[in-house]
Amino acid sequence: MSLYTLHYDVPGDDFTRAGEASGDVKAQLKKLGFDPGTVRNVVIALYEAEINMVIHAGGGVIDVEVEPDSITMVLTDHGPGIPDIELAMTEGYSTAPDNVRSLGFGAGMGLPNIKKYTDEMVIDSTVGVGTVMKLRVNIKE
Amino acid sequence: MKVSEIKEILDAEIICGEESLDKDVFAACGSDMMSDVLAYVKEQAVLLSGLVNPQVVRTAEMMDMQCIVFVRGKHPDESIIDLARDRGIVLLSTKHPMFASCGMLYEKGLRGGAIV
Numbered sequence: 594m595s596l597y598t599l600h601y602d603v604p605g606d607d608f609t610r611a612g613e614a615s616g617d618v619k620a621q622l623k624k625l626g627f628d629p630g631t632v633r634n635v636v637i638a639l640y641e642a643e644i645n646m647v648i649h650a651g652g653g654v655i656d657v658e659v660e661p662d663s664i665t666m667v668l669t670d671h672g673p674g675i676p677d678i679e680l681a682m683t684e685g686y687s688t689a690p691d692n693v694r695s696l697g698f699g700a701g702m703g704l705p706n707i708k709k710y711t712d713e714m715v716i717d718s719t720v721g722v723g724t725v726m727k728l729r730v731n732i733k734e
Numbered sequence: 735m736k737v738s739e740i741k742e743i744l745d746a747e748i749i750c751g752e753e754s755l756d757k758d759v760f761a762a763c764g765s766d767m768m769s770d771v772l773a774y775v776k777e778q779a780v781l782l783s784g785l786v787n788p789q790v791v792r793t794a795e796m797m798d799m800q801c802i803v804f805v806r807g808k809h810p811d812e813s814i815i816d817l818a819r820d821r822g823i824v825l826l827s828t829k830h831p832m833f834a835s836c837g838m839l840y841e842k843g844l845r846g847g848a849i850v
Contacts (some may be wrong), residue, residue: 609813612792616821629798636796637772644789697785697793702769704803709773 597625597659601672604644605652614655615640618666625659635664635730638710641703642668642726644726648693649673650724663712665730674720682708735759735844737801737824740780743838744828746803750815751824758801762844764805764836768793774847781833786810791817800824805832 601623612722619636646653650672658665675681682704689699708714713729738755761776766785769822771793772848780801781794784810794802801824818825
């Protein structure tokens with residue numbers, strides 16, 4: 594049963610706007626009264642995933658669903674896809690271009706960070722079609 | 735440590751957030767890699783960075799950080815300042831480089847996170 598849903602279109606052509614959706618999710622969850630630890634886990638994972646979407650996939654959409662015991666985020670893009678998910682999950686492995694590194698990202702920490710802050714992380718990716726990332730954070734009592 | 739003490743120790747200029755100088759800061763993180771910062775969770779921390787773009791403020795926002803110190807005399811543009819002001823994050827700028835800035839704060843008792 595979904596109590597609350599949020600939807601965002603993430604533009605892929607403006608790195609300076611990357612994180613706007615995550616920032617709004619943070620504001621909404623705080624307004625709903627969630628504890629700061631849960632909110633932080635959700636928004637750090639979502640922010641890394643949103644950055645990835647902008648860097649690698651030219652943007653996409655984010656759907657957030659608040660349920661009684663968890664918060665689920667689904668990020669869908671139509672980017673190039675991830676050929677080897679296991680390799681992409683390795684700390685330090687990155688395919689980001691140098692200009693992204695000069696902006697403070699692309700160190701190969703994004704996916705490991707997302708895993709660290711979530712209770713469930715499922716990546717479904719097809720090369721040439723796109724990637725769907727489903728993330729779930731359990732709500733702390 | 736109060737944000738006002740950080741300002742004094744680093745001889746820093748206040749860019750925005752003057753009204754929040756009495757906020758308490760319990761830890762510090764110095765990095766130009768935002769994913770490294772995002773891997774680091776400490777309550778009420780200050781971020782020191784030589785990187786100047788909106789993602790530095792966004793990263794601090796996600797981490798509930800109180801204050802950002804731009805090192806080596808770096809200065810953000812108006813759009814970055816507006817974002818920080820809107821999120822209630824204090825922005826400071828010091829002429830000291832990153833290593834010296836971290837050392838000066840450490841010497842006065844501020845600590846980072848544990849080894850992970």
